[in-house]
Amino acid sequence: MFQNNREGLALALPAAVFTAALFLLPVGILLSEAFQVDGQWSLQGYFDFAAKPLNQVVFLRTLKLGFLVAFVSAIIGYAAAFCIVNLDGKHRGRVFGLVVLPLMISPVARTYAWIVILGRTGIVNDAIQGLGLSDTPIRLLFTETAVFLGLLQLFLPLMIISLVSAMENLPKDVVPAARVLGANWLQVFTRVILPLTKDGLVLGGTLVFTGSLTAYITPAILGGSKVLMLETLLYQRVNVANDFVSAGIIATILIVMSFGANLLLKRISAARS
Amino acid sequence: MKVLLALTTALFLTSGVAQAADKKLTISVYSFAQDAFKKALYDPFEKICNCELVVETGNSVERMAKIEANAANPVVDMAVMSSHDALALARKGLLQPLDTSKIPSHADLYKSAQDPIGNNMAVGYGFYATSIVYRSDLVEIDSWADLLSEKVKGRVALPNITGTQGPLTLHMLSKALGHEGIDFSKTIDAIGEKKEDIVTFYGRSSQLAQLMLQEEVIAAPVGRFAWSRFSGAKFPFKWAEPKEGQTGGMNVMLMTKGNGNEELAYQFMEYWLSNETQTRIAEMKLDSPANAKVVVSDEIAESLTYGAELINSLNMLDSGAIIDNRDGWVERWNEKVVN
């Protein structure tokens, strides 16, 4: 540590001032607009917003999909992370690289693939009909299922990465030790792995949940105007109606939900230990 | 580091300078068939005016919102949009009255296109009919009511209420279902009841074309201007002639207030409205002419909304009525349909 703190401040300040002035300030003004009605501070905008059935539905749908994606990615994530951690060094690196890779690829490209896959003439429908599960193609595009799948594919890597790094920090041989002491696999998971990796789960859960809340492309392409989520609703409100009050409200909701999820998950993990 | 800094600065400066050097006209247009419009309209105009056209695309209402957001400092000089969106902008005082003496072809336009929203705030450049496009190999459509029928269940798309085609569709559906009144409430409720059978509510005509080519959708209301996307495609698409008739509208061109680029904008308007250009655009089946002097072959006319007789037969909605009632429709739509 160096002693000259003023020098340190001088180094850190440009970045902080830049972000504060060009990023936080405009965002802050936008959020504050939602608390004003005719120039007066008021929560009326929020009451009006909450009273509209469409907004309620979209809010609940966003919450539901966020939870669902986080939950399912945790299940898949644990299975995948456990398998990856048990690979030998070389294979582990490769598989891990392949898991990280999609994060580096444009989400537009990632979502676009699902149009081909889920369309009426896409491979999922071909498979369903080929297997004789249904005579007519099933409508998958513009449904919550499509949005769910798209989001899951988008954010699963974040969960796997978080869990893999949590599991790598597990003390060696705790799982065999628990097995020797007579625990079955479910007990190994709930009594040993889960408590020891909960930090990774919290991190991954937060990333996936907030990612799902704030994703735009996936609900826009795979959900369209029938499966609106908060982010697409915000876009629509602004683009169609110049409704900046609703935009500010949705923005506040999104930020509060992201923070809330983080706090909640932290609380849960703290309570468990 | 220093080198990089210098490089950055240099890049910024040069990009700024390069932009300032040219004469530039920024226009805001619909997003369909831009490749064709480029050939038919933008490229030849750029040659004549010795300027650069910067094109923004999107649906009418989105672009209208953008013009409103940027009102203090207009980005767009000249825009084309639906007549009712233009009227909304005019009422907000965001448009500049047109000096029609600077548009010589103005006199050649159909009467209804010469001053469609009053005060010379806009001129019409093209009419369109709106009807239902459907896959004739799979279904037969002869009434607007068919959109909510079993025939197209799960494979029909409707235009979103916020777009230009939305109100027109409601208008015709109301007629077909026998619901009276401009508030369309019964019609909206009827759509709400069937919402699970509707694939999606599309925002742009261009998007619908994609959905129909993808075979997600086999029938949907659409403006005639988008017909060219269907007519040559791999499936047998057909333009319905419902017993209630067709609806339609007019697209208009306008100028934003205080855009500071009036001369070029007038030059472009005149070019677009001229007999020569309107004929070319008509022959490419891009847009139906508003210039009454345009003459096209019967075969071309077949694809267009051409001729005074046809235009007069369209069940149009009054621009003022659309603006006055739109908020109410959207509210009910959000409540009953899209949730």
Add this chain to the structure above:
Amino acid sequence: MSSAFVSLQNVSLAYGKTVVVPDLRLDIRKGELVALLGPSGCGKTTTMRAIAGLMSLHAGSISIDGVDMSRTPANKRGVGLVFQSYALFPHLNAFENVAFGLRLKKLPRTEIIGRVEHGLSTVGLSHLAQRKPAEMSGGQQQRLSLARSLVMEPKVLLLDEPLSNLDARLRLEMRTELQRVQRDTGITMIFVTHDQSEALALADRIVLMKDGVIEQLGTADDLYNRPETEFAADFFGFENIFEVSGSSIRGPQGSVSISFTAKAGHLAWRPGAVKIGSGPHKATVRGVAFAGEHREYVFDTGLGQIKASAPAGEPAYELGASLSFDLPEDGALSIPAKN
């Protein structure tokens, strides 16, 4: 004062609000090898960093060679420092590491090469000039770090725990090396250590510090044989320390009388000075450990626990055995009372 080469006057050092060194005076002569000795947290490293200029003074002044350096930045002081971790530059090879400071001085190329080669040969690393630090052993890294400082011909060379990261064999080797370098160059060296044997073996003078205050300053002989405070006595192996009260001495468990007269203050004995097997006092063996040439005992006595040792050749006492012992005048260190 005039003979001092490095002089610290009323130096006070603090981290934020925590004062580590309250008021230090220390004069070091030219060409001396001085050890700053003390347990961790005693302020020895802080003092060294202050001399180097890496730590600003809270109060007081530091001068080197008659010049006040209190406000001189570290890079202008002409002080060298060999870090405990060596702090070699991982991206540079041995040659470049040594040349680093010379290049900053913008010396002619040939001179740099000459001095670096000489520096490397002084520490016996000429053959490893192209190696990166990561490819060298701990001892080699240590010598490289030394060479890097030496080529700068600093007025004062500071060494932070120079032997602590080396194994026992290398430590001996390095100790000799340091002494040789000091003899050859005549450079003034100050090194920091917590290991009394290191200080005793190397230093001309030892500065024993505790809680930021100099406890005792003197030659190795002074400190080893004539420690002046309880702390110094304990640090140099007088582990049995008792307070004198009249004709007896007092320990935590009680008092015993002594057979000789002592000055007021404390009396202290090394474990080896405790006479075992005969004497006026009784003890029970509480612990015994074989340590090669010696057996080390812990006795429970009327004073409390005392430590003793006996040559391994003598008969051993078992755990729990009772025996007699004496604390003789011969071998007792008298520490006079303070003030």
Add this chain to the structure above:
Amino acid sequence: MTGTWASRLIIGLTLTFLIGPFFIIIAAGLSAGDFLAFPPDGLSLKWYLKVFEVESFRESFALSMFLAVFGTIAALILGVPAAYAISRYQIPYGETIKTIVAAPIIVPGIIVGLALLRYLVVPLNFTITLALFLAHTALVLPYAVRVVSSSLNNLRSDMEEAAVLLGCSRLGAFFRVVLPNIQSGVLAAFILGFVTSFNQVPVSLFLSGPGVRTLPIDMLSYMEITYDPSVAALSALLALMSVVIVFVAEKFLGFSRYV
């Protein structure tokens, strides 16, 4: 332990789910037909070639490249000193500063774009390009600080003191000793920043104007207009670009530990 076959199956299925769609995209782009389809109607490279002929793609690609390269460089110019200050000094209000710099990760991008449009572009007359540049810089900044900080924390600070004692100024010590040793961290930060910026959508959603559009936004609108396989081809090309970057970065920097 579970049998290896089960573990392989799980990994295989997961990877198929995560990566399989890209192969479909690549294949769909190879179609010889005029419409997006999988399996493709015959094979041809024409859609991959068409990507390069679409003028708007060329323009938006140039803009996205510009933003990704220079936005990231700007973020590093701001972020490296900040990371250095955070890891080497006890700055007053250090926690506050850290929170401020990290904030752009938390705030949904769409809001950022909207806020900049409303309060910088419209009233202050910033160009869209400048607003995009500022937004992307702020967005990449937290990643730059995080990655560079972790490199700095692995570098002992006594090395800088050694350099100073050998005659360097503090600044000189930074350039001669610190920078060469955190090179790979800075490079990793650059790559992460580049990819983040290049693929960024929500921020750019509102920050688009006539003739100014980032590539992802341009792709979105192109997708709505045309249903030919060129967007698939472009997506595949972009994915390939990322793969190459990540592969090279992983090979030389061990990139995935920074993600």
